[in-house]
Structure formats: C-alpha cells, structure tokens
Amino acid sequence: MKEIHTRAPTLEDYAMMRRVHDRxxxxxxxxxxxxxxxxxxxxxxxxxxxxxxxxxxxxxxxVWLVRRRKASAVLTDYRVDISVYVLH
Numbered sequence: 001m002k003e004i005h006t007r008a009p010t011l012e013d014y015a016m017m018r019r020v021h022d023r024x025x026x027x028x029x030x031x032x033x034x035x036x037x038x039x040x041x042x043x044x045x046x047x048x049x050x051x052x053x054x055x056x057x058x059x060x061x062x063v064w065l066v067r068r069r070k071a072s073a074v075l076t077d078y079r080v081d082i083s084v085y086v087l088h
Contacts, residue, residue, distance in 0.1 A: 021037070024044075
C-alpha cells in the first residue's frame with residue numbers, strides 16, 4: 001500500500017514538479033496537456049506524495065516512464081509501482 005505524506009507541497013515544490021514534467025514531456029516528444037502528459041503529471045504527483053522529493057530522481061523516473069510507454073498503450077487509469085525496480 002502506498003504511504004502518502006501529508007505535508008502540502010510548497011510553491012517551490014510545484015515549480016519543481018512542473019520542471020520535471022516539462023523535461024520528461026520534451027524528452028519523449030509528448031504534449032503536456034494530452035493523455036500521456038496528464039498521466040505523467042499524475043505519476044509525478046504520486047511519487048512526490050510518497051516521499052520522492054528529489055528533482056533529479058523524479059526526472060529520471062519520469063523520463064524512464066514516458067520513454068518506455070508507447071502512445072498506443074496509453075491507459076486511462078495507469079498506475080506504476082516502481083518499488084519493484086529498487087536494487088537490493
């Protein structure tokens with residue numbers, strides 16, 4: 001189950017998440033306001049809420065996500081469990 005942190009994002013946090021989103025959209029050549037862009041925004045917000053607040057880390061995950069997904073494989077309720085990718 002996802003652990004959600006209760007600290008509300010600051011203006012700086014929102015700006016950082018926007019930079020991450022813009023960077024990933026540009027890297028994958030997707031429109032930020034399209035279906036894939038919206039899914040990416042949701043992914044970034046969920047990662048942030050789970051405690052991943054490092055811009056570089058969020059960027060790496062976001063770029064990885066958009067590069068591995070094909071436009072035809074977009075789902076309306078897409079969830080990512082990145083915990084399986086943690087190296088032990």
